[in-house]
Amino acid sequence: MQLPIRSILVFHAAARSGSISKAADELSVTPSAVTQQIQSLELQLGVTLMNKMGRGIVLTEAGERYFEMIADEIERISDATNTIRGHRTVTTLNIRATPTLSNKWLLPRLKSFLDAHPEIELRVDGTNEPTDFNRELVDVEIRHGDGRWPGLFVEGLAEETFIPVCSPQFAGIGSLQPGDVTNHRLIHSVKSQAQWPRWLKEAGVAHDFRCRRVLFDRSHMAIDAACDGIGIALESELMMWKELSEGRLICPVANPHRIALTTQWIVCPRDHLRHRKVKIFLDWVRAERNAWMARTGERPWIA
Known part of the structure; x- marks a missing residue:
């Protein structure tokens, strides 16, 4: 059986962005064309992969499993294709953080992240305004508050x-x-x-x-x-x-x-955790946090 490559790529784009319209913009096609490709893939697989929810989409259990199985492979195919073309593969990572955390904690550490991951183009938005993940292109936010934001992945940065x-x-x-x-x-x-x-x-x-x-x-x-x-x-x-x-x-x-x-929290939709760039960033943030915590035992500034 011939693989429905086009439909698979369209599904991947929609699942990654959480939106039919965003996938359509990325692929330079109409939203109806995206919907048709996904419906075609569902017909061939014999399962429902996603359902509409408001202005976005939500993956079914089968859709979640399928996306997890294909996501890394499609990213590798994309990287390989760009490499053969002679292009440098660039992935944009959009981070939002409070002004103080951006200036005082994140910025002094960013060189190590960028040096380790030259394929990632980083954009940092320093603001206290909470992200509307349904409308804004933000991958991860480090948010100031009490940590109570239902429906989102929330992890305390540090005490x-x-x-x-x-x-x-x-x-x-x-x-x-x-x-x-x-x-x-x-x-x-x-x-x-x-x-x-x-x-x-x-x-x-x-x-x-x-x-x-x-x-x-x-x-x-x-x-x-x-x-x-x-x-x-x-x-x-x-x-x-x-x-x-x-x-x-x-x-x-x-x-x-x-x-x-604990006043600073890592926040994002749970489906963002599947993205490779998000995984890389969160692993780096946690490593930096752990290194900082390991150094706080000695406090020469306190008598």
Whole structure:
């Protein structure tokens, strides 16, 4: 029996994108032509591969199994074809992440990822706006929040520890008691899940909320402000690991109270996890996360 190669390729495009219209755009055909090819393939296989759901499609159990079996092979055929043509195979990976994570954690590490995977062209969108995966071409998002997003794959990036920090020129390591911080200007990151009133209360510090303060709507701005000697910030060691490791930030409070939270989450539709480029990126993110966690045992910035 002759293989229905065209129908298989059309099914692969639709299953990968999760949309008949997106597959049609990719293949430069009409949506009805995509539907006809998939129906033809279903007829030959004797099973239903996908069903429409709103503006997208959802794979049946048979469709899931079939896509998993053919996806890697079709990508290899595509790579081989482009290689023989003399073209460099390029795969675009679209990542969305919060501005602070993009600037402070992701960007300093990206060279290792790009050097290891020259076939991947990376686009990073730094924003706090959550992705509408049905409308936007985003492969993976690292989202700030509480991790409760039904219907999506959600994995915590890492548990973060929030501590008071400042420039070493502002105050020395462990030179202050918890109550002393209220005598200084406090830097607030207004969208952070860890706020000064909580830290002060849990540290047993009475306060009347009349502390001198400066407020920023992005944590990376609060971190930079602390580096510049503006005051004392309450921030995540995950986000300011570089400034801490380079000695540009220290914890001025002796034996500081720490707030432990997971605030950054890997988020995407579950069907995106089948894509090779997504698997590669997530494996790299997890390896970088594990390497960072292995180094957090020693904290020379805390007395």
